[in-house]
Amino acid sequence: MRSSNNAEPLKIAYSPCPNDTFVFDAWAHGRVPGAPALDVTFADIDVTNGIAERGSAELDVLKVSYAVLPWVLEQYALLPCGGALGRGCGPLVLTREPGLDLTGRTVAVPSERSTAYLLFRLWAADVLPGGVGEVVVLPFHEIMAAVRDGSVDAGLVIHEARFTYQDYGLHRLADMGEHWESTTGLPIPLGAIIARRSLGAEALRALAEAARTSVRMAWADPEASRPYVRAHAQELDPAVADQHIGLYVNEFTANLGEAGYAAVRGLLTRAAAEGLVPAIAPGALDFP
Template sequence: MKIAFSPCPNDTFVFHALVHGKISGAPEWDVTYADIHITNHWAIDRVGPDIMKISYAALPWVLEDYALLPCGGALGRGCGPLVLTRDSVLSSNNSSSDLSALSGKRIAVPSERSTAYLLFRLWAARNIPGGVGDIVVMPFDQIMPAVRDGEIDAGLVIHEARFTYSNYNLSKIVDLGSWWETTTGHPIPLGAIIAKRDMDLPALASWIRSSLEYAWAHPEESKVYIAEHAQEMAPEVTQAHIDLYVNSFTADLGTEGYEAISALLEQAAEANLVPKINPDLLKWPY
């Protein structure tokens, strides 16, 4: 069975047991490791594996053909994207009026089909007079060096950048996760696990949830596998990444998770950032 997910520690932690034949009754798995901006386009273009990790922001383009599974993804609190700059004058310690300095500036983002981008656009529309200037899409691991080196004015960062941006002498303008949580009361929907609708979806969800439960019960077993794909990430950063992005919502989105997803996609549709979805297509079980 073919699946695509990122090499990030949270994904390799969740899927380690499944792809290493440790889940009873599950088939063999053929894994493609790809960052989420790639899988987003695969899903939208209908060219990827039958099961993929994508951004929740890409769901409106794919829900007719792919179902959202209730487990395995990334949704939570305190785990949102950050907007960074090399200019400490724009740090989050200053007043919101300082944000006018971002008006017309060049901002790097990791994808235009990501939750991070949706949150940034929603936040910027309410907080940056006149709006930002050019949006530059680049791989997420290149954004902080580009901000540091003055190639762009500010950057939207995700993943382990939460723990490492000070290494680049950058300052935080805003934590978009905190902004979203304060504004709406909802957790942040980040990465979704989707599967073709003609598959055995309950079985898939059961296997993925069993893989997560195995990972929690046997955390030492997955460490080598995680490290192999962690892109030279320091062990303490790897563990912080897992601790932050793998949580109770990874096991089951639940009512709170589905409400958060609906709220994000409804606000984004109202802002003409994504197509409006049929809410029935989000429901589980199918």
């Protein structure tokens, strides 16, 4: 494990969204005792998913979609903390008019490897036997405007869009999280923290402890993280940023636990059975 005063900091990439900056604030600013210094790259989830799939050594730790794990678990280990998983926090399908039939329609999604899109595909398999038409990938912060302006028929949105879509005059057609929870009884796995296995088991355990400590420090003193959150919240209203954090940073962020791992296994097993992702090897989700 690199020491905190090592000239080579740990290279990490996560989003500028409030939940990530809240979680990593203490660690990124050197307040977690004994943790390595961080060299932070802010990147959209589609970018980090791609980096992980390429197996690039340019980053040590990444925030990615749980949906990308089947392609990357040989080189990366899933950390049991730091990510986004919960209840009542699923992606939404938004339209300009209520009750739109999506059969044959164009839908914007934030990433073809995103958990949101995987949940959408599982939902569509159950409720849209005719299937949607074209799927286009857009940065998540552009999707609502694209739906509002008519360049797409519907949009799959994540994060703070849950709280702001009505400002765009849009309607919620379906909640992917509600569908997932009602059909499985499990919490919703969204974003995962992964680290290169080549770092070694001892280093991976130390990384997990640093992430867990950073989360707990943020909970203990939420005001300490506010400048970091606000600096990267893409002009979000502070109240919306607080809602975002409250929804996506929860007990599963500190520790996936039995229910969290069951949710991740359930998602990937069901998706593999539908032919949407490769099957993962036994033990691939186990933490060293």
